[in-house]
Amino acid sequence: MKTWIALLLVLSLPFAAMAQEEKKEGEGAEVDKVAYYSLVPALVGNFGAGPKLKFFKADIALQVKGADAEKIVEHHDPLIRNQLVMLFSQQTEETMNGQDGKEKLRQEALKQVQDVLNQEEGKPVVDDLLFNNLIIQ
Structure with a gap:
């Protein structure tokens, strides 16, 4: 036994x-687990020039890897939001309409977010930026 x-x-x-x-x-x-950090509440503002105001509402999610990256993005949320609102407010109706225009805007928004985080943290942290919803009126 x-x-x-x-x-x-x-x-x-x-x-x-x-x-x-x-x-x-x-x-x-x-x-290295992928996470999505949503910018809540949605970004809302006006854009374009001319006599008639145009508005946008953007629900945005940022793709990051790991809990540490998510905490960094959460810490810099106000700075990221400011950068994105400034970018959106500089757009014209032509750049906001159409699939190509939205894709270029998405890529520019990702670049701006990565640049800001690079300046603050020394690394871009965010891997991708997604429009969950983009409304233009």
Whole structure:
């Protein structure tokens, strides 16, 4: 009987070591987990020139990797929002209409957010910027 118990213990040791390695790999994956930080409330403002005011409402999510990056973005939320509102207010109706115009605006917004975070943190932190909703009136 003691032989069987000893044999079972010896055979189970490699499985315990493998479980520890998998746990360590899982911890590393948690750091690189993709998260989306939504800028809430939505950005609202006016844009364009001319006698008639034009308004925008943008629901934006920022893609980051890891909880640390999400905390950095949350900390700099006011600065990011300011940068994006300034960018949107400089647009014209032509740059806000159409799929190509919106894609160029999205890329420019991502660049501006990354530039601001690069200045503040020394790294861009944000991997992508997504328009969940973009309304122009």
